Amino acid sequence: MSETESLMLEILKQLQHDIGLIKQDIRDIKAQGISTHHRLAALDSDNSRQDESSLYIQDRLEKIEKRLEINS
Numbered sequence: 001m002s003e004t005e006s007l008m009l010e011i012l013k014q015l016q017h018d019i020g021l022i023k024q025d026i027r028d029i030k031a032q033g034i035s036t037h038h039r040l041a042a043l044d045s046d047n048s049r050q051d052e053s054s055l056y057i058q059d060r061l062e063k064i065e066k067r068l069e070i071n072s
Contacts, residue, residue, distance in 0.1 A: 001009075
């Protein structure tokens with residue numbers, strides 16, 4: 001094997017290694033993105049439940065005010 005071939009082989013090996021690292025980084029970023037998506041979905045669900053609860057409480061408060069004939 002000539003010196004040029006040997007040098008090219010080393011360069012290709014380093015490129016292959018670097019591409020492997022980039023692929024792993026991309027996998028990690030995708031996993032973090034999925035995790036973030038799940039957390040945001042959970043927060044959105046929590047907000048929806050809080051909104052429903054708030055509407056329920058507001059409705060109950062209005063009914064109580066009507067029964068007590070309180071004008072607000």
